[in-house]
Amino acid sequence: MASAAQRRIKAISYAKYGYMFIAPFFLVYCFFQIWPLIYTFILSFKGNQANNAAWVGMENYSTILFGKGSSAGAAATHAEFAKALGNTFVLWFGNFIPQILLSLLLAVWFTDAKVKLPGKGFFKIVMYMPNIITAASVAALYVNLFGDSKNYFINATLMHMGMEEPIKFVTDPTNSKIMVMFIQTWLWFGNTMIMLMSGIMGISPSLFEAADIDGANSTQQFFNITLPLLQPIMVYTLVTSMIGGLQMFDLPYLFHNGANFSKELETVAVYIYYNFNKGTVEQASYGYAGAASIIIFAITAVLGSITFYMNRDKDAIAKKKQRKKAEKQMKAKMKQGGLTI
């Protein structure tokens, strides 16, 4: 039986404490995230540079998306944004495919009970390491190793080995893209591998044992057990990586020689940053930056809702429905009996 004190405590409503505990999060989030987001939205309907304060409606969107608009450089602005969007997808695709294949292969190997691999812990630690290094430093490191001329490590070493001409790793449009894809893969494959490993380890070992007894080889096991059961985590990895790809900034922005970023590596994030940093604070191109931001936001929202929909907890939803039904029935009964809670 509950004591008097316990009953008294049960009778107190603690709801207000719930609101108090979550209040700081919501206050700060609204102030530093929601309002800036709304403000970005407003800015996307306003002019650029000297025309900063004027309301221009949808013009920024039509300029960057279709090249239509009253400003002189409308076509060029559109071309730049289209190129940035294209670069973003090329760079994302080019690092995601090798990254997921490599990570999946390693994750399957590392979780295979039959394979004897000494130093598994060490390999995991080393392969995850690039992920924690500052991306700005990684960009600087690779620029200084892969510089265009024979004065840099990689080209000098290759030329010692007999290569005739130095390879332009940094300034060549194609090579620099491949470099960014490679570095991005270098940074992220360890992280993806560990995530996929924990997914594979969540699969019941009895499934693999049963398949073994039935004579399935590793390839068959991979395609018929591992891959289908890994699907939720794969979708999650895919979408987080796509959203991460849309944000790609540090590497493409810093992988260059000299003072200005490389137009060949300009991603949407770089485009946004460049536009709201152009000239003085009052004269920056907030309109274009805002419109590009909102376009990215829309893409993210679509991607996000796909994962949200695919990963929703079906059991919990069913239970919730059942509970609500039961509650309704209870209430109806109580009304009939004239009872109050």
Add this chain to the structure above:
Amino acid sequence: MSMKEQYGQQKDSYHAKIMAKSIAIMVVCIILTLICLVPIYILIVNATHSNQELVENPSQFFFGGSLKDNLNTLTSKLPDDASKHLRAVARQYSSAFSIGKGYLNSLIIAGFSTVLTVFFSAMTAYGLTIYDFKLSGAAYTFIIAVMMIPVQVSSAGFVRFMYTLGLVNSFIPLIVPAIAAPAVIFFMVSYMKSSFPAEIVEASRIDGCGELRTFITIALPMMKPAIAVQAIFAFVANWNNYYTQNMILKNEKYATVPIMVSKVLAFDKNTDQGVNFLCISLSILPIVVVYFILSKFIIAGVALGGVKE
């Protein structure tokens, strides 16, 4: 052929197959390990060579003896007979890459952000799981929904807003927003749901303990494992955050480590290869050292994040 012989043979070939596979995997893993470590090794090797050595032969594989000279150039501690050129080099590097100041600024930002992130995220998660209130479901759904919004999306408005408030060149826009970390809250809610006994809160109420005190003295210590994991990730993320820092901190006085690295990268005259590599080495040193100390713990944390759905 006897039964034993037959099965023995099959067993042998099975073992041989597994052996071959293990060796192949080992080779691939060693190659990947080299790909991960060699750039870092070459970076450190090059930081110990003088500019002249690196210009004559950029392909250096072994440690040189100029680390101290490079450090002196970087900190502008030159001998009296230093050449005019060396003085210009030293002036350029020491003004853009003042490492003590960079470490301090990065440490202030990452340290305070981490404390705020884990404390307030734990608090929000606690509020959402312990208390039963009308909007708790809606609040949680909101947190999950906004979890994936990239920072870039609101940054144009953010910067302009910070200019209006006069908060540019201030650490406030880099530290205070850390209070609101949806992904960390999500992690902590899952942690609390799986391993936090809610009865303990009731017990503490019976003993007359206030709600906030219950949270701080009883719940927080019990959430230590989750807090530790998230603290490491929050620290690393804030230390490495070039984007927001570069957006807000325009004054050289407030430059953080990533900003300093990007400045060194932009030099186009009076460059010194050795000092360049030294700067990059110094910028990654603290985080790599901390990583190798806490690595097992970090790997376990990444794996936890992977099973969060």
